[in-house]
Amino acid sequence: MKKYILLFLLTCAGLASCKKDSDEQAPGPVQLPNGSNLFLKSLDVTGREKVTFDSTKNYFVVTFPESYTSGSAEVKLALNENVVLIDSLGKPSTASILNYNFRGRDPLTFTLREKEDKYAGYFTVFFNIAGSPKIELIKNEITVNTNGFAFPFRYISGVGSFPSRPDEAMPVLKAINRKTGFETETSLYSKQENVQLQETEKLVGEDQVALELHFKDQPAVVFEGVKFTRGEPFVSIARENKFVYTTKDSLFASGGYFIPSAKYSVRFSSDYLATPVNAAVKYKSPNELVADKLPANIPEGSYLLSFLEGDKVIGKSALYFSATNIKTIESVWKGDLTLALSRNAERLSFKKGESVYMKPSPVEFGSASTKFDKNKLPTLRLKSGSTIVDLKPELAVVNWAIAGVSYPVGKYLLPKDLVSGQYEVMGVFPDKTVSKPYWSKMQVN
Numbered sequence: 393m394k395k396y397i398l399l400f401l402l403t404c405a406g407l408a409s410c411k412k413d414s415d416e417q418a419p420g421p422v423q424l425p426n427g428s429n430l431f432l433k434s435l436d437v438t439g440r441e442k443v444t445f446d447s448t449k450n451y452f453v454v455t456f457p458e459s460y461t462s463g464s465a466e467v468k469l470a471l472n473e474n475v476v477l478i479d480s481l482g483k484p485s486t487a488s489i490l491n492y493n494f495r496g497r498d499p500l501t502f503t504l505r506e507k508e509d510k511y512a513g514y515f516t517v518f519f520n521i522a523g524s525p526k527i528e529l530i531k532n533e534i535t536v537n538t539n540g541f542a543f544p545f546r547y548i549s550g551v552g553s554f555p556s557r558p559d560e561a562m563p564v565l566k567a568i569n570r571k572t573g574f575e576t577e578t579s580l581y582s583k584q585e586n587v588q589l590q591e592t593e594k595l596v597g598e599d600q601v602a603l604e605l606h607f608k609d610q611p612a613v614v615f616e617g618v619k620f621t622r623g624e625p626f627v628s629i630a631r632e633n634k635f636v637y638t639t640k641d642s643l644f645a646s647g648g649y650f651i652p653s654a655k656y657s658v659r660f661s662s663d664y665l666a667t668p669v670n671a672a673v674k675y676k677s678p679n680e681l682v683a684d685k686l687p688a689n690i691p692e693g694s695y696l697l698s699f700l701e702g703d704k705v706i707g708k709s710a711l712y713f714s715a716t717n718i719k720t721i722e723s724v725w726k727g728d729l730t731l732a733l734s735r736n737a738e739r740l741s742f743k744k745g746e747s748v749y750m751k752p753s754p755v756e757f758g759s760a761s762t763k764f765d766k767n768k769l770p771t772l773r774l775k776s777g778s779t780i781v782d783l784k785p786e787l788a789v790v791n792w793a794i795a796g797v798s799y800p801v802g803k804y805l806l807p808k809d810l811v812s813g814q815y816e817v818m819g820v821f822p823d824k825t826v827s828k829p830y831w832s833k834m835q836v837n
Contacts, residue, residue, distance in 0.1 A: 431504040431513040438466040458523030463495030525550035537623035538648035540588040627707030649678040662831035708737030764800040770819035
C-alpha cells in the first residue's frame with residue numbers, strides 16, 4: 393500500500409507543472425512533457441495523423457487520416473530507464489512495440505512497471521479515424537429471437553476503437569419500421585457478436601426495416617430494405633429455479649420470443665406414466681408463458697416437461713410433483729459438472745465404466761469456502777428386476793459464481809462388470825429415505 397501512496401504523490405507533483413493536453417502533429421514520436429510521467433518518454437503510431445496526450449489520466453488519442461484503411465495499429469514506445477512493459481500474462485517484457493487490432497474493439501490499455509517492482513503506470517490509447525465510417529451489411533434478412541440476433545455488420549474502414557475518444561458515448565444502432573413508425577435502439581460494444589433490441593417482435597414481418605448506425609460527429613450510416621424474421625422459439629422454466637411443485641402451483645416459463653396467436657401447451661411424461669398428460673399454457677408476453685392449472689390427477693413423482701408451440705417441441709425441462717418437500721433426484725447427467733445448473737432433459741444412456749453425476753433435492757447450498765460432507769449425499773441405486781446395485785458417491789462441488797454460492801452433487805462410477813440393460817434410478821439418502829424413480833430409466837451399454 394505504501395508504494396502506491398508514494399506513486400500517487402510523485403505523480404501529483406509531476407502533474408502540477410504540466411499542461412493537461414499535449415498535441416503533436418508533426419512527424420516523429422510524441423514527447424511527453426518533462427516530469428509528467430515516471431515511465432514513458434514518448435509514444436508514436438505508424439501512419440497516424442495526430443496524437444493527443446492527457447497527462448492527468450495517461451490517455452492518448454490517436455487520429456488516423458481518412459485514407460487509413462487498416463484495422464490495426466503499430467504503437468511504438470520509448471521507455472524511461474529501468475522501466476519494462478508488462479505483457480498479457482502479467483510478466484515483464486523487453487518489447488517496445490505493440491500491434492493492436494483496434495477496429496470496433498476496446499481502446500488499447502498497457503502497463504509499465506519499474507524493474508524493481510516499486511511502481512506501476514497504466515495507459516490507455518484511443519483510436520480515431522478521420523472521415524466517415526464505411527460499413528457493410530452482411531445480410532438484409534435478420535433472424536431474431538429473445539437472445540437478439542447475430543451482429544449483421546462488417547466494418548470496412550473509418551471505424552476506430554469503441555469508444556474512439558475519452559468520455560465518448562458508444563455508437564448507436566437504431567432500427568426503424570418506416571411503415572408503422574416504430575423505433576428501437578441500442579448501443580454497440582466492442583467485439584459484439586449478438587445484438588439486443590427492445591421489442592424486436594414489432595420489427596418482425598413483411599414490413600421493411602431501416603437500420604441506422606450513429607457515430608459521434610458523423611452522418612448516420614443507413615441501410616434500407618432490411619427484413620426481420622422470427623427465429624426458432626425456445627423455453628425454459630423460470631421463477632426461482634423451483635423444482636418441487638404441487639398441483640396447485642403455477643408453472644412459469646421464459647424464453648421466446650412467443651406470439652399471442654400461437655397455441656402453447658406443456659406435456660408431462662415419464663417411463664412410469666402410461667400416457668403423457670397435457671396442460672394448457674397461456675401467453676403472457678413475448679418472453680413469458682404460464683400454466684395456471686397443472687394436472688390435478690397426476691401421480692407424485694419425477695417428470696419430463698416438454699413445452700410445445702402447436703405440435704412442435706420448443707423446450708424441455710424436469711420437475712417433481714409432491715405435496716411435501718420430499719427428498720428426491722433433481723437431475724442425472726454425464727460430462728461437464730456445470731450442467732448441474734440446468735436439468736438434464738435427455739433420456740439416460742451410459743456405458744459401463746463411465747462416471748455420472750446426480751444432483752439431489754433439496755440442495756445443500758453454501759459459500760465458495762464451504763467444506764461439504766460427501767456422507768450427506770445419497771447413494772445412487774440402480775434396479776433391474778431383482779437386481780439392485782448401490783453406487784457410493786464421490787463429492788463434486790458446483791461453484792455457481794454468478795449467485796455467489798456453491799453446492800455438492802454426487803459423482804458415481806458405473807462398474808465395468810455391470811450387466812447391460814435398463815435400470816430404474818433412485819436415490820438412497822443417509823436417513824434411509826428411498827426416492828421415487830427418476831423420470832428416465834438408465835440404459836447401460
